Amino acid sequence: MRIHHTSRRWRAAAAASLVAAIAVAGSGCGSRSNDGGGSGSGDKPFIALSNGFIGNGWRQTMIAKFEAAATQAQSDGLLGKFKVVNAPGENSATEQVAQIKSLLLQKPDALLIDPASPTALKPVIQQACDAGIKVVVFDSAIDAPCAHVLLNSFKDWATAAAEPLVKGIGGKGTVIVSRGVVGSQPEEEMYKTTQEILAANPEVKVAATVNGMCDGAKAQKAVLGVLSSVPKVDGVIGCGDGYGVAQAFSTAGKPIPALTFETNGRALNYWNDSKLDNGSVAVMSDPGQSVAALWEAIDLLDGKDIPKQLTFPIVLVEQKDLGAWASALKPDEYAAWPWTQDLFRKQVEAVKTGGAPVQPPIPSAAN
Structure with missing residues (x-):
């Protein structure tokens, strides 16, 4: 896979300039990374996820789905390494800003953000964009024109x-x-x-x-x-x-x-x-948005044309599908659409053309 993004040499210099402007913050609560061998070099990108709130089961499912998909993407040679950092507290934008500043110093190729605020993160998101980092905000609209946004209605x-x-x-x-x-x-x-x-x-x-x-x-x-x-x-x-x-x-x-x-x-x-x-x-809303955001970041780094805003379908469990969903989920697991890279790209085309939204399959218990 050929990656079309700003050169690492320039981005390293940009990140170094950020050091002078950004006080080094702690890595945050609940940080997890997977180095995939530790380098994340060459054409294999490093993608980080900043989550502004971890205090409910939906967010926990969202992180679990992302980690599973990112691990598989590593195995498939699409991803060099990834890192997940969960902000402590009750959806504090201040804590998440500090968390993102710390992540910027680690020079990811792309940054995924489930934001604590639609406005407070704008300056730090702009800093990421200025450093050549692709930013995908999901699960929320955001007041940051340089970011791509993926959300449910x-x-x-x-x-x-x-x-x-x-x-x-x-x-x-x-x-x-x-x-x-x-x-x-x-x-x-x-x-x-x-x-x-x-x-x-x-x-x-x-x-x-x-x-x-x-x-x-x-x-x-x-x-x-x-x-x-x-x-x-x-x-x-x-x-x-x-x-x-x-x-x-x-x-x-x-x-x-x-x-x-x-x-x-x-x-x-x-x-x-x-x-x-x-x-x-x-x-x-769909906790699988984090997986769709991962595919979006990978495609953006590969130079693909993706609209600045993507709207993906919510999860609505109707009476006719209640038994199927109930049998497929663990007690604390939330229903999530299984976004593969192919399904993600089909939904992008549906957004571009104004066509009907993609309807992913209901996962089975075996999945």
């Missing part, structure tokens, strides 16, 4: 989470809204969409708004904390935290309302076994 996610639930409760009743990672660009867009849907259904009243962080355990605690003050709840609109919310209602001795389930094995099996038919749905 958060409006589609929020719509699929709220509209079936509102319809399932007959367009009237009382709901709790469980918000996601507040402060992130996806959550801001999703919350806005949720508010628009609720405004269009004035007979649905919001009894409480909590911060579930798109995490079942956190949502369970947050919802349990407000149930004593809410006499009746017909539904909980969340961003994939329904299993934990169901436990909160069970603990409080209240009937299980319509829920937005997370797309992990535990939640899907609970939904499948309980046979809830009340407007519940399972929908989340």
Whole structure:
């Protein structure tokens, strides 16, 4: 594979100039690297991933999928080495900026970023671009024109989470809204969409708004904390935290309302076994975005023409596919589309031509 990127000699000089401007930060929490023999030299690129938040199962699945794909890409001769660094704390942009500055000093060929903020990372992303590093931001929009962006439609996610639930409760009743990672660009867009849907259904009243962080355990605690003050709840609109919310209602001795389930094995099996038919749905963004971002970085380094922004499909688990997904996932594993390099390139063409999105296969238990 021929790599079309700025020469390593120039990039080394650019990185050296960054040393004077950047205080050397710690390598971050949860750092993992795979040197693939330790050199990462020649035509085999070094790709680093900066993750702004690791505190929920979706992010953990996202990292696991990336590491598995990157390891395979090494074996296939497409990648020299890779490194993953997870920022500590609750989605702190300051911590992630320090993490990225440290990564820049290690001179990766490409940098993948799941960002903690749509705006705060702009200066450090520009520094990466100025050093000749290809930057792919995924799972969020970003205010950084030099970066390529790969994301899911958060409006589609929020719509699929709220509209079936509102319809399932007959367009009237009382709901709790469980918000996601507040402060992130996806959550801001999703919350806005949720508010628009609720405004269009004035007979649905919001009894409480909590911060579930798109995490079942956190949502369970947050919802349990407000149930004593809410006499009746017909539904909980969340961003994939329904299993934990169901436990909160069970603990409080209240009937299980319509829920937005997370797309992990535990939640899907609970939904499948309980046979809830009340407007519940399972929908989340795709943790496999990290794998698609890996293929994008490799193709960008190879000089391929890729649009600056790519929108990839969300993971929506419908009743007809519930059994297949439930049997394929471990309890804490989230549903992820299996993006191969070929499927990634087909989706890029679909984006370019305005064609129908690629529909990857549902993984089997054997995968």
